Amino acid sequence: MVDTTTAEETAPRLRLTREHIVEIVSDSGEGAQKAGQTFGTVCARMGNGVWTVEIIPAEIQPPARSPAGASGIRIRLASHTVTNMGDEADIVVAFNEQVLYSRIVNGAYKEGTQVLLEDKWRDDKVPEIREQYAKAVAEFRKNGLIVHELPIEKACLEIVPNPRRGKNMFVLGMLCRIYSRDVVLAKGEIANTFKRKGEKVIDINHRLFDAGYQFAKEKLVLDYQVPPQPLEEREGKRFIVTNGNTALGLGVMASGMELVSMYPITPATSASHYLADVYHEVGGFIHQAEDEIAAAGFAIGSSFAGKTACTITSGPGLALKSEMLGLAVMAEVPLVVCLVQRGGPSTGLPTKVEQGDLLAALFGEPGDAPKVVIAAATIEECLHFVVMARRLAETFRTPVILLTDANLATGVQPYQRPEPSLDWLAPPIDQSDWDEHIPPYNWDSETGLSPRPIPGMSGGQYILTGLAHTNHSKVAYDSDSNQHGSNMRSRKFAALASTLKPPVVHGDEEGDLLVVGWGSTLGAIEEAVDRARAEGYKISSLHLRFILPMEPGLKAIFKRFRKIMTVEINYSDDPDAPLITEETRRYAQLAMLLRAHTLIDIDCWSxxxxxxxxxxxxxxxxxxxxEDLQGETPCSD
Amino acid sequence: MFGLKPDWSLEVFERYFTMGDYAGGEARWCPGCGDHAVLTAAQKVLRDEQQRPEMSVCVSGIGCSSRMPHYLGTYGFHGLHGRALPVACGIKSRRPELDVWVATGDGDCFSIGTAHWIHALRYNMDMTLMVFDNAIYGLTKAQTSPTSPQGLKTNTHPFGAILDPHNPLTVTLGVTNVSFVAQVADWNPPLLYETLKAAYRHKGTGFVRIIQRCPVYSDNFSKELQQNPDRFVLLEHQQGIPVDKSVSRQFPNRLEHDPSDLGRAFQLAADSSKMPLGLLYHNPDAQCYEDLSSQGVAMTPEQRLAGFNAVLDRITV
Incomplete structure (x- = not known):
């Protein structure tokens, strides 16, 4: 079966556009992500706003040609700053037709999406594969996708004996031609990617790139121009391009923390991979512990000894660390916990995004165990919030949980290069004498804050304990000591709250609907709000970074809107589902907190x-x- | 000693520490509990080694023995059940100059903390690891422990413990990079003291299993051993724990054992007819994890900042 629709008939020539979304999807291990990341970096270097997000199967080697095994990458490039993955893709390169099905189910494509499809399956020796292919192509076309069947592997065979490895660079060449990318820049990036593998490998990949570029020039009439961001938006700024996990690693280095103690867990681990590569350059060390509990214990040991440490984990790891976290709260040990959320509960969706750990982060320990909980909303914040977390941990003598998620972890974006200074780094530990008349928990009765003796300080000897204790850290089971200690440990967060400013509303300060979000949804929510506002809707949004303590002034802001709702990536009952009533409905996690915090009837969609x-x-x-709200009375408290 | 130098000059600026400097709160263990003896022996080692109290940290888990930090005048960390070792290792990781002691028990170390016991031995960080083994859970009132002898009546096994006891020595000796394994009984103070001192001086994890009396819940277990010294075999060697005749003559069974012989140590540990006392195994040259984990501790903030900027340079577009 031959494609009778030629490219000329369907594809526009040299179209100028302010943004475009490209996907490369494949079986696992075909290098789609490497090609996409390189393409994204080239676009960023050419001045485009870029967001890339990986499409990751849960298994390492899922079966070939299966919808569940879809692996790949999406690149959204634009003439403006991009803050999220966007909606449907404009172009998708696919190494087989089956992997496209899972993307279609996820709503990744629309009518008119250009599909550049490997055509070798059409003549596969297995009849079922030939049938599957033909059927899929017919279906795709029927649904409005514009399918270009292309002999990608065949073209690569002229350069490499096994095109399975190498066709990704061919595709990179194609994309660079389609989007008129700077070839010298792209080849430089390829050389950079393969620098450890030697000149020969670089040369082969350059040839594959050239072949792909030439192929697109001769065989395709797709030709898009996405101009760079205006120079004034970029001038004088230097950018770095990283994903959110690398940003966490950079944040650790920028904070001066010398130790990350971790246990491998998806999707958090790549932060440690990155650090393992470079941490020694700032004198740091990654400890891979025997389990999640030990990872937390090791970090707490280091923090107790004066070197505030960080542990990086995901949901199941947080569950295991909860006893250690309770200890750090009780004994007021500074600690930074980066929590890269994935789908839960239990093993859940290891590679997928969810914001399901908010309440676990807040309330995961038995008893009252308050600690700072903050959430990064952008990749850039993943970096800066680690620096802030270390400072908060030490100033308030508390664990700090920094929430990110799989979306931030794998999304890649250019952002302004930080300008670190010595103030960002932990100072060398204090080893001066401690006045032995000052107790180890010399709580200020108003703020609950107290200075901390560090082992090595003469006169400061005390016994840290997870048991209820007096200000002298003496075990005390009496009523007053326990009540007072609990007061002091809680008071610190009111003290911290008193230093925070109310959040800034995106859009008008009042209106019909205020959307409240947290974490990685910032970009998508604000883009949605902007689109709705452009259509005349009176919608604004507000995004929280501090969850504990809660940012101040929320109730006053909420009262200026008729309706408040949260948008989150975690579970809530659909109000229209069977058996769900006002009494039985379970709300999204931030909504639950805000309802308790403000006594306002806050709705949610998640x-x-x-x-x-x-x-x-x-x-x-x-x-x-x-629209549902029209005719309803405004929300009240 | 006493600040006096061999040439009889007196270093007046040097602090001399007495037993009082290593004393913390008053020990609240039961009368007759073997833990008192261990505390005293440890304090004597610290005093005789003139270890600065502010440079020592005693880390423990949960259990009777884990109260030990409260009774020492050093820094202390009384943490979670089974989790003393990760904390101790974390302390050592970036502060290798600190002197670390770990007080743990048979339940704490050999049951709930098993993973950390195995891995801490492999890390082999320089610390003195005292396992107080009374073959019972005492603090929570008489539950079976991994080392409870078969038949011991406990609250969880009122008809007698059903399994053969776990042998912590063979497990310990089987761990890669283990460097110091000794066994003592709390009721022999000279041997206890010398063994703890040897563990303290050893660079690496000095694992000392201390057979310890619990007169309240496992009296039969220890009394039987106490009354029958022939249940033990005392290990003697020039490279072993130094003991004088007053100690050795208490034990009818004595054996010359070279502590560098791991195979023989394993045989002695596995022999259930006689419990070895003294140094089973010693390898002074095993790698210590803190020599790796403390990389870069000496870097100044300025150097760290320069390093970070160099990292940023590589990813700047």
Whole structure:
């Protein structure tokens, strides 16, 4: 079966556009992500706003040609800053037709999406594969996708004996031609990627790139121009391009923390991979512990000894660390916990995004165990919040949980290079004498804050204990000591709250609907709000970074809107589902907190699809809720 | 000693530490509990070694023995059940100059903390690891422990412990990079003291299993051993724990054992007819993890900042 629709008939020539979304999807191990990351970096270097997000199967080697095994990458490039993955893709390169099915189910494509499909399956020696291929191509076309069947592997065979490895660079060449990318820049990036493998490997990949570029020039008439961001938006700034996990690693280095103690867990581990590569350059060390509990214990030991440490984990790891976290709260040990959330509960969706650990982070320990809980909303914040977390941990003598998620962890974006200074780093530990008349928990009765003796300080000897204790750290089971200690440990967060400013509303300060979010959904929510506002809806949004303590002034802000709702990536009951009433409905996690915090009847919309929220989807939900609101009375408290 | 130098000059600026400097709160263990003896022996080692109290940290888990830090005048960390070792290792990781002691028990170390016991031995960080083994859970009132002898009546096994006891010595000796394994009984103070001192001086994890009396819940277990010294075999060697005749003559069974002989140590540990006392195994040259984990501790903030900027340079577009 031969494609009778030629490219000329369907594809526009040299189209100027402000943004485009490209995907490369494949079986696992075909290098789609490497090609996409390189393409994203080239775009960033050429001045585009870029967001890339990996499409990751849960298994390391899922079966070939299976929808569940879809692996790949999405690159959204634009003439403006990009803050999220966007909606449907404009172009997708696919190494087989089966992997496209899972993307279609996820709503990744639309009518008119250009599909550049490997055509070798059409003549496969296995009849079923030939059938599957033909059937899929027919279906795709019927659904409005524009399919270009291309002999990608065949073209690569002229350069390499096994095109399975190498065709990714061919595709990079194709994309660079389609988007008129700077070839010298792209080849430089390829050389950089393969620098450890030697000149010969670099040369082969350059030839594959050239072949792909030439192939697209001769065989395709797709030709898009996405101009760079205006120079004034970029001038004088230097950018770095990283994903959120690398940003966490950079934050650790920028904070001066000398130790990360971790146990491998998806999707947190790549932060440690990155650090393992470079940490020694700032004198740091990665400890891979025997388990999650030991990872936390090791970090607490280091913190107790004066070197505040960090542990990086995901949901199941947090569950295991909860006893250690309770100890750090009780004994007031500074500690930074980076929590890269994935789908839960239990092993859940290891490689997929969810914001399901907010309440576990807040309330995961038995008893009252308050600690600072903050959430990064952007990749850049992943870096800066670690620096802040270390400072908060030491100043307030507390564990700090920094929440990120799989979306931030794997999303890649250019952002402003930080300008670190010595103030960012932990100072050398104090080993001066401690006045032995000052108790180890010399709580200020108003703020609960107290200075901390560090082993090595003469006169400061005390016995840290997880048992209830007096200000002298003496075990005490009496009523007053326990009540007082609990007061002091809680008071610190009111003290911290008193230093915070109310959050800034995105959009008008008052209106019909205020959307409240937290974490990685920032970009998608604000884009959705902007689109709705452009259509005249009176919608604004607000994004929280501090969860404990809660940012101040929320109730006053909320009262200026008719309706408040959260948008989150975690579970809540759909109000229209069977048996769900006002009494039985379980709310999304931030909504639950805000309802308790403000006594306002806050609504929510949240889903656990395992993928990042797309702005188009959010916008539809918001406008629908607004329409439902017409005729209803304003929310009251 | 006493600040006096061999040439009889007196270093007046040097602090001399007495037993009082290593004393913390008053020990609240039961009368007759073997833990008192261990505390005293440890304090004597610290005093005789003139270890600065502010440079020592005693880390423990949960259990009777884990109260030990409260009774010492050093820094202390009384943490979670089974988790003393990760904390101790973390302390040592970036502060290798600190002197670390770990007080743990048979339940704490050989049951809930098993993973950390195995891995801490492999890390072999320089610390003195005292396992107080009374074959019972005492603090929580008489539950079976991994080392409870078969038949011991406990609250969880009122008809007698059903399994053969776990042998912690063979497990310990089987761990890669283990460097110091000794066994003592609390009721022999000279041997206890000398063994703890040898463990303290050893660079690496000095693992000392201390057979310890619990007169309240496992009296039969220890009394039987106490009354029958022929249940033990005393290990003697020039490279072993130095003991004088007053100690050795208490034991009818004595054996010359070279502590560098791991195979023989394993045989002695596995022999259930006689419990070895003294140094089973010693390898002074095993790698210590803190020599790796403390990389870069000496870097100044300025150097760290320069290093970070160099890292940023490589990813700047």
């Amino acid at each position: 889903v656990v699809y395992g993928h990042p929220l797309q702005p188009g989807m959010i916008k539809n939900v918001l406008t629908k809720r607004l």
